[in-house]
Amino acid sequence: MSRQFLKIHPDDNLIVALRDLQKEELIEFAGEEYLFPEKVKAKHKFAIRDFAVGEKLIQYGITVGEVVKPIVKGGVITVENTRHSSESYCAGSEEYHWEQPDVSRWQNKTFQGIKRSDGQIGTANYWIVVPLVFCQNRNIERMKVALQDALGYRNETHYIDLARNLVSHYQNAQNHDSESMGLASDDFIAPPRDLVFPNLDGVKFITHTAGCGGTRDDALALCKLLAGYIHHPNVAGATILSLGCQNAQMSLLQDELTKLDPNAITPVQWYEQQAYGTERKMLDAAIKGTFKGLQEANNVKREALPLSGLKIGVECGGSDGFSGLSANPLIGRVVDKIVALGGTSILGEFPELCGVEQNLLNRCARPELRSRFTQLMQAYEAHALAAGATFDMNPSPGNIRDGLITDAMKSAGAALKGGAAPVEDVLDYTEVVTRPGLNLLCTPGNDVESTTALVGSGANLVLFSTGLGTPTGNPIVPVMKISSNTKVYERMHDIIDFNAGPIVTGERDLEALSNELLDLCLEAVSGQYLVKARRLEQDDFIPWKRGVSL
Known part of the structure; x- marks a missing residue:
């Protein structure tokens, strides 16, 4: 029983x-x-x-x-x-000993990933098209319709015809009127297979509501976030659309990119509408330029890479009273195994660390990390207070309805998805991970804002626990959904990849189930298993406006 x-x-x-x-x-x-x-x-x-x-x-x-x-x-x-009530914490330290899990089963295993020329390791190969300001969202959508139609969708417009003709000439590899198309014949090479770009996982069109009208700090944070996405190992190149007069200037993004990619290894195309004059001139150039960039991106192929190249971001959303009993500790066991293999894990959602701060402080590998974590937590809470909010307001009505009554109760279970490894680094929002092991990243508790941040800081796989069900995904990184209970897994099987419910009832062992989940992770990062969020094209992207979200 x-x-x-x-x-x-x-x-x-x-x-x-x-x-x-x-x-x-x-x-x-x-x-x-x-x-x-x-x-x-x-x-x-x-x-x-x-x-x-x-x-x-x-x-x-x-x-x-x-x-x-x-x-x-x-x-x-x-x-x-x-x-809500939680324990106080201080930056003092206790000796911490981590008993590493047995990873002999995966010691010599590899996954089929993407290795960039700068040594970065990715789990997919995408080209991204991104606006610097929200008023370019319409143009992003027009490019999306045009290029997607070239792969089979029907919608007769100028941009669709342009993209369809580019694909046709590329596939036929024959001479054409370079003046009417605006391209030279040597721009095209014969495709190796029937697919137009068989080595490219896709072109992702990202939109957002930022870039102007906010503070200068908001514009800088957006550019830092976008730089993290452009420099991400899952991204082969990027097309950037700008209006020209917004706070998030091209030069601001270029400066942030230079910090991450001083040798400009990732190709980036820049298009500013006010400089081009008409929308058609800019979009014609952007579609042609992007198409040419895709040809280069298609030259990259998957290869066998060590598991130490995995950087797993952990997230929870639509949590319930079972999340901290099953899905979160299950994720924690998986990321501990990746860390033991030399890989990286990233734990964010700082409002959901309320009450477990002392445990994390005790796990910090260096004294300066304790100081930084304390400072970031206190600064975040001060921002929230200034906006008329407190951490104890974090549980949503859905959380409360399903058994998470206080923020500390929610946090105690949520933190388990970070595993038990020592904390090797503490990062502020938009900072990119540089150290293997467990990293703490200052993000809000909001599902999409936090997932967006995890990827911007370098996660190449996200493990996402849910008790109530949520479709959250990401444009460039697989987001694998793990349910805390069997009922939601069966009811919402189209969005959930893995069921941790048997842990609650005692029908399955945590260790055995973590082995199964890790095996599925390796299939996902190798392109052999398509996560449900990717199948549904759930490409969520929301920048965080600091101090507003819990």
Whole structure:
């Protein structure tokens, strides 16, 4: 028979219901009898004893709340009787020892990835088309329609005809009227296969609502983020559209790119509408230039690469009361194995580290990392306060409905997806990862903003846990969705890649399931398994406006 209740840590004074418990139902657990005064829904917690006002509630061995109304033994924990409370933290250190997982099974394994000329290792090969300002979104969409139609969509417009003709000439590899097409005959080479660009995973058209109208800091942050995407090893090249008068100037992005790519290895094409005059002139040039760039990008092929080249970003969204019991610890076990193999993991969502700060500080490999983490956490909270928000406002209505009552309760489970490895670096938003091992990255808790940031900082695979179901994806990096429970996996199987539900019921072992998930990860980064978000073309991209999002 599967488990029905769970006490996570020996010090906990809360028990998690793994099934619905009815009012006046009598159960026995760990030698104690519980008669429930009200219904306790699955995923929610009930009291191990009577609690008076002011007492602390413990889960995962840490404080996750404070009692504001008396709770009787077996009583359910709710927003009416509990408020957020977390443990204080300091930059002092404790000796930390990490017991590395056994990775002998993968020691000599490789994956089929992309190796760039500067040594960067990617998991895909994309060309991206990006606006520097939101008023270019329409032109991005027109390019998208034109180039996608060239691959089979029907929509008779000037740009579609242009792209279709370019593809036709390329495939036929025959002479044409270079004056009418604006291209020389030597721009085309015969395709090696029936596909136009068989070695290119796609062309991604990214839009956003930033670039002008905000602060200069917002414009700089956008350019830093875009530079991270352009320089990403999954990106073969980029086409940039600009208006010309916006805050996010071309020169600003060029400066940030130079910092990451001083030798200008990644080809970038620049198109400014105000300089071209008419929209048609600019888009004609951008489509032709992009098409030529795709030919060069197609020359890159996948090859066998070591698992140490993997950089896994971890994320959770639509969390429930089971996320911290199954999907998050499962992800944590996988990333620990990648770190043990010399790879990299990235843990963000700073509002969801509230209450577990001391654990992370104790795991920091160097004293300066403790200071930086403390400074970033305090600065973030100050930004939130200035905007009229606090970290304890983080749980969404969906989180609360499914058992995550306080921010500390949510954080205690969310942090588990970062594994147990030592912290090797602490990064601010848009900073790019340079050290292998576990990296902490300052991002908001918002799913898409945080996933966008993880990729901008270098993640080439994202493992994303969900308890309620979310379609979140990314334009250039596979985002693999792991469900915390079997019900949501079966109900939303079109968006979820892997089910961690059997861990909750005790039907499957965490270690064995982590091996299966890691094997699936290797298929995904090798291009052999297409994650559900990619199949649905869920290309989410949202820059973070600092201090606004939790």
